[in-house]
Amino acid sequence: xxxxxxxxxxxxxxxxxxxxxxxxxxxxxxxxxxxxxxxxxxxxxxxxxxxxxxxxxxxxxxxxxxxxxxxxxxxxxxxxxxxxxxxxxxxxxxxxxxxxxxxxxxxxxxxxxxxxxxxxxxxxxxxxxxxxxxxxxxxxxxxxxxxxxxxxxxxxxxxxxxxxxxxxxxxxxxxxxxxxxxxxxxxxxxxxxxxxxxxxxxxxxxxxxxxxxxxxxxxxxxxxxxxxxxxxxxxxxxxxxxxxxxxxxxxxxxxxxxxxxxxxxxxxxxxxxxxxxxxxxxxxxxxxxxxxxxxxxxxxxxxxxxxxxxxxxxxxxxxxxxxxxxxxxxxxxxxxxxxxxxxxxxxxxxxxxxxxxxxxxxxxxxxxxxxxxxxxxxxxxxxxxxxxxxxxxxxxxxxxxxxxxxxxxxxx
Numbered sequence: 001x002x003x004x005x006x007x008x009x010x011x012x013x014x015x016x017x018x019x020x021x022x023x024x025x026x027x028x029x030x031x032x033x034x035x036x037x038x039x040x041x042x043x044x045x046x047x048x049x050x051x052x053x054x055x056x057x058x059x060x061x062x063x064x065x066x067x068x069x070x071x072x073x074x075x076x077x078x079x080x081x082x083x084x085x086x087x088x089x090x091x092x093x094x095x096x097x098x099x100x101x102x103x104x105x106x107x108x109x110x111x112x113x114x115x116x117x118x119x120x121x122x123x124x125x126x127x128x129x130x131x132x133x134x135x136x137x138x139x140x141x142x143x144x145x146x147x148x149x150x151x152x153x154x155x156x157x158x159x160x161x162x163x164x165x166x167x168x169x170x171x172x173x174x175x176x177x178x179x180x181x182x183x184x185x186x187x188x189x190x191x192x193x194x195x196x197x198x199x200x201x202x203x204x205x206x207x208x209x210x211x212x213x214x215x216x217x218x219x220x221x222x223x224x225x226x227x228x229x230x231x232x233x234x235x236x237x238x239x240x241x242x243x244x245x246x247x248x249x250x251x252x253x254x255x256x257x258x259x260x261x262x263x264x265x266x267x268x269x270x271x272x273x274x275x276x277x278x279x280x281x282x283x284x285x286x287x288x289x290x291x292x293x294x295x296x297x298x299x300x301x302x303x304x305x306x307x308x309x310x311x312x313x314x315x316x317x318x319x320x321x322x323x324x325x326x327x328x329x330x331x332x333x334x335x336x337x338x339x340x341x342x343x344x345x346x347x348x349x350x351x352x353x354x355x356x357x358x359x360x361x362x363x364x365x366x367x368x369x370x371x372x373x374x375x376x377x378x379x380x381x382x383x384x385x386x387x388x389x390x391x392x393x394x395x396x397x398x399x400x401x402x403x404x405x406x407x408x409x410x411x412x
Contacts, residue, residue, distance in 0.1 A: 004136050008137075009132075011129060012129060012357040015354075016351070016353060016357065019338055019354070020342060023346045025347075025348075029348060030349065031349045032349065032379055032387040034352055034376045034384075035353040037178065037246075037329070038251055038376075039246055039249040040249075040378045040379055041249040041303055042249065043248070043249055043253075044296040046289055047253070050288070050289040051253070051286035054285040057284075057285065058280065058281065062280055065096065065097075066096070066097035067281070070097055070285075070287055071091035071095040071097065074095050074097070074257045075094070075095050075259075076291075077292075078222075078240075078242075081219070082222045082225035085233050088234075089259060093266070094265055095258075095265070096259070096268060097255070097256075097257050097284065098258055098272075099254040099256070099277055100243055100254040101245075102130055103277060104256060105128075105204070105206065105241060106130050106133065107271065107272060108268060109121065109134035109135060109137075109138045109140070109170060110134065110138050111271035111272075112169065112268070113170065115138060115140065117169070118141075119141070120142075120143045120168050121135040121172065122172065123142055124173070124177070125155075126178075126180075126358045127172070128174060129358065131172045140169065142360075143168070145157070145159070145160060147180055153182035153331075154175070154184055154188065157188075165201070168201040169201050171201055171204065172206065173189070173192060173203060173205045174209075175189075176207075176210065176220055176324075176325065176326035177209075178327060179327075179374045180329075181209075181324025181325050181331070182324070182326075183220045184220075184221065186221045189205070193226065193227055193237065200237075203223060203237055203238055204239050205238070205239070205241065207220075207223070207241060207242055208242060208243040208246055208247075208256070209246055209326060211246065211247040211300075212246055212328055213325065214326070220326055223239075223240050223260075224240055234261070235261050237261060238260040240258070242259070243255070243256035244287060246328075247300070248297065249300055250286075253283055253287070255287045307328075307385075308324075310381070311384050311387075311388040314385070314388040314389060315330070315392060317392055319333070328377045328378060329375065331374060332372065333372055334371060334372065335371070336371065337354035337356050337370060337371055340373060341353070343398075347394055348390040348393070352373045352375055354373060354374075355374060356370040375391075
């Protein structure tokens with residue numbers, strides 16, 4: 001057995017099940033799940049049609065690299081969306097379809113990490129737990145950068161010591177951020193790339209929430225966009241991860257892509273050839289349809305905009321909560337994240353995720369997720385409004401000292 005398996009911590013949702021074990025929620029209230037980032041909007045009908053009308057593709061083994069028309073549609077989407085120089089993203093050498101970003105993030109780390117050099121993989125904190133698990137199983141050590149409210153809820157790269165950067169092999173960025181919704185600027189991303197050039201590491205940018213934003217005039221920037229703006233049109237040391245799960249509300253399709261530096265994509269393709277995780281042909285055809293259409297993405301954003309517009313004013317009455325820049329999470333402070341989560345479930349039949357479950361303690365013992373909960377606005381609009389009303393009622397009825405503290409935090 002791989003001894004690194006003993007280093008893995010339970011997945012956040014496993015910890016949540018343990019926390020809620022034995023709880024008795026009120027039967028008269030329907031359950032509303034707001035703990036997982038699983039989009040619940042209807043899948044676009046034309047994507048379903050493309051999938052079901054191409055089932056004959058199941059009769060052949062797919063190529064690991066995917067079909068060229070899919071890679072072309074992805075390259076064209078990247079170029080349009082991030083205003084990249086025409087032809088700078090080669091569909092032949094710089095794009096690789098994958099079965100969702102979760103699988104790809106994990107596999108990429110296994111392919112790119114040299115365990116013989118005492119590697120560090122630098123990542124935000126809180127974070128997507130795949131980053132940590134992938135690092136440990138690749139023989140690397142995770143280094144956590146706390147998300148800093150003073151720096152727009154993104155990690156402060158300048159607080160990372162030089163000796164950490166010297167051992168860093170991969171820097172994980174997540175923009176828009178899970179769970180804060182913070183968006184990295186072009187300048188922030190270019191700063192990361194300057195560090196990567198100085199210390200010779202890869203920047204792996206998880207951009208799966210890039211299409212969930214609320215100001216149509218300011219779509220979130222991407223790593224390739226930042227690189228191109230700095231003159232790096234071969235995207236050296238850059239790899240981006242995108243998915244249709246959030247963008248198109250098709251998490252079950254398991255469709256995404258990795259794109260960037262051709263010198264990294266080539267060995268990653270070799271790894272995946274042995275890994276054996278090619279995307280099924282019907283899913284590839286459906287993905288082409290999704291990447292080629294923006295109308296359904298705008299409709300998707302409008303639904304999230306409607307939910308935030310209704311939910312935030314309700315919750316703001318009882319807890320410190322603000323509209324995020326992007327993504328579909330709220331990240332409010334509470335008195336005790338585990339206790340708040342269990343009591344809310346017991347009294348209002350709503351499931352949230354304790355913030356400490358998606359973060360790790362820092363050297364000083366602090367946990368940047370402790371005392372926060374992640375609220376995922378993935379349910380339908382009426383359910384989100386109902387959930388917000390129940391949370392408001394729950395907080396109002398809690399012990400006065402807690403309600404007063406929350407009110408004070410909100411005012412500050």
